[in-house]
Amino acid sequence: MYEGNPRHCWTMAGKQGRQWRSMCKGLVLGTFLTSCMILLYCLSTPQIHLSLPEVPVPYSCAHRPSQLHPKPTTNSSHQTHGQTCAPKVDIMFMKTHKTASSTFLNILFRFGEKHRLKFAFPDSRNDFFYPSLFERSQVKDYRPGMCFNIICNHMRFNAPEVAKLLPVDTSYITILRDPAELFESSFHYFGRLVPFTWKIPGDDKLTEFLHDPHYYFDPEGFNSFYLKNLLFFDFGQDNTLELDDPRVEEGIKFIIDRFQLVMLVEYFEESLILLKDALCWEMDDLLFFKLNARKGSTVSKLTPELRARALKWNAIDWKLYQHFNQTFWKKVDAYGRQRMAEDVAELRRRNEEMTSICIEGGRAVEAGSIQETAMQPWQPIGEKSIMGYNLKKNVDKAHRKLCRKMLMPELQYLTELGVNLWITKLWGHVRDIINW
Numbered sequence: 518m519y520e521g522n523p524r525h526c527w528t529m530a531g532k533q534g535r536q537w538r539s540m541c542k543g544l545v546l547g548t549f550l551t552s553c554m555i556l557l558y559c560l561s562t563p564q565i566h567l568s569l570p571e572v573p574v575p576y577s578c579a580h581r582p583s584q585l586h587p588k589p590t591t592n593s594s595h596q597t598h599g600q601t602c603a604p605k606v607d608i609m610f611m612k613t614h615k616t617a618s619s620t621f622l623n624i625l626f627r628f629g630e631k632h633r634l635k636f637a638f639p640d641s642r643n644d645f646f647y648p649s650l651f652e653r654s655q656v657k658d659y660r661p662g663m664c665f666n667i668i669c670n671h672m673r674f675n676a677p678e679v680a681k682l683l684p685v686d687t688s689y690i691t692i693l694r695d696p697a698e699l700f701e702s703s704f705h706y707f708g709r710l711v712p713f714t715w716k717i718p719g720d721d722k723l724t725e726f727l728h729d730p731h732y733y734f735d736p737e738g739f740n741s742f743y744l745k746n747l748l749f750f751d752f753g754q755d756n757t758l759e760l761d762d763p764r765v766e767e768g769i770k771f772i773i774d775r776f777q778l779v780m781l782v783e784y785f786e787e788s789l790i791l792l793k794d795a796l797c798w799e800m801d802d803l804l805f806f807k808l809n810a811r812k813g814s815t816v817s818k819l820t821p822e823l824r825a826r827a828l829k830w831n832a833i834d835w836k837l838y839q840h841f842n843q844t845f846w847k848k849v850d851a852y853g854r855q856r857m858a859e860d861v862a863e864l865r866r867r868n869e870e871m872t873s874i875c876i877e878g879g880r881a882v883e884a885g886s887i888q889e890t891a892m893q894p895w896q897p898i899g900e901k902s903i904m905g906y907n908l909k910k911n912v913d914k915a916h917r918k919l920c921r922k923m924l925m926p927e928l929q930y931l932t933e934l935g936v937n938l939w940i941t942k943l944w945g946h947v948r949d950i951i952n953w
């Protein structure tokens with residue numbers, strides 16, 4: 518009867534209200550995603566079968582011996598010993614989901630441009646075939662023996678493959694977020710991409726889900742990882758383990774051993790100061806505007822009860838977070854609480870200064886009020902809840918370029934850095950057509 522005729526489907530949608538409409542969208546989406554997966558699979562198959570020769574990675578991919586660009590010893594620096602150190606330029610940033618990582622990517626992009634670093638980017642899209650495990654062959658223009666400085670797009674972490682791509686001296690860094698907040702954000706942002714959520718009744722699907730997650734959750738379901746221990750999953754681990762499974766402890770140990778710095782969203786500025794200290798960067802490198810922020814009305818405030826449920830449901834991520842929250846504050850103690858407070862205050866002051874220089878009206882606005890398409894952020898499925906910025910009209914020449922880059926959303930910046938995003942863009946056009 519339906520014969521896959523979308524017009525028939527839409528007519529019915531008109532008659533039977535929103536539920537049909539959302540089911541139709543689901544079908545269109547499902548079909549589209551499946552086609553995409555098949556297409557991508559076909560495109561990537563030859564690469565997978567090509568066994569790459571093993572060429573040892575270099576020790577470092579810094580352009581010049583590190584002594585040649587020492588950190589200037591200015592008086593504004595709080596470094597009392599006046600030591601010089603060279604900024605670390607070989608960086609693996611494990612970009613976790615819904616963790617302010619777009620804001621951090623903007624910082625990395627600017628740092629990379631400043632030092633003319635080579636990024637290992639994905640090809641044709643903005644992630645490394647997530648949720649498949651990372652493989653070197655997914656890197657754009659990859660050939661064994663090449664030198665890359667930075668990798669920072671979404672991936673499902675796969676340590677051996679990353680180690681075969683990046684130099685030995687690479688600094689591994691990542692960022693975590695309170696798992697209850699992360700779960701709420703992920704549910705908001707990705708919920709509609711997870712088919713088992715379509716059958717959850719009511720308007721407040723999150724609350725309903727958390728009241729009986731075992732009933733609704735389908736571990737085998739398409740995209741189900743977005744809704745359980747997403748952090749642990751991003752690190753390449755099994756997100757469905759029971760908390761007392763020994764592999765949970767092993768997985769956390771593995772992350773501890775691998776990553777030199779684990780930043781926390783809740784203490785973003787403090788994290789950046791620790792980063793500056795660990796990688797020998799400058800305060801100028803840390804300037805940022807908060808990108809991809811959600812409109813206030815769509816940010817749900819979890820009640821204490823829901824928060825407790827969310828943490829129980831994401832128990833592995835909660836354990837992971839608590840561990841790194843402890844080590845974080847040990848690092849802050851080692852850095853010096855007072856010194857940290859002063860540096861954070863300086864960073865905030867500098868960011869505010871940049872805000873008044875660059876941003877029209879001094880704050881983020883809703884998508885509809887953003888004048889330039891170049892400044893439009895990518896929106897979640899089904900709504901326009903992500904805010905963006907308008908660049909001030911007459912920024913002085915000295916700041917114009919910096920302002921533009923600081924405000925540029927991730928996809929636009931990737932394009933500017935030479936990444937061809939045709940799959941991502943095609944997906945955007947399809948969404949425009951079906952008005953999702």
Ligand SMILES: *[C@@H]1O[C@H](CO)[C@@H](O)[C@H](O)[C@H]1NC(C)=O
Nearest residue numbers: 588589590591592593594599
């Ligand atoms: C640092 O400050 C001292 C005096 O406070 C000044 O003599 C010196 O030139 C300054 N150094 C730099 C690199 O600005």
Ligand SMILES: *[C@@H]1O[C@H](CO)[C@@H](O)[C@H](O)[C@H]1NC(C)=O
Nearest residue numbers: 695783838839841842843846
């Ligand atoms: C993280 O650690 C700090 C300092 O010990 C503590 O105040 C805070 O409550 C912890 N956060 C979480 C979410 O456990």
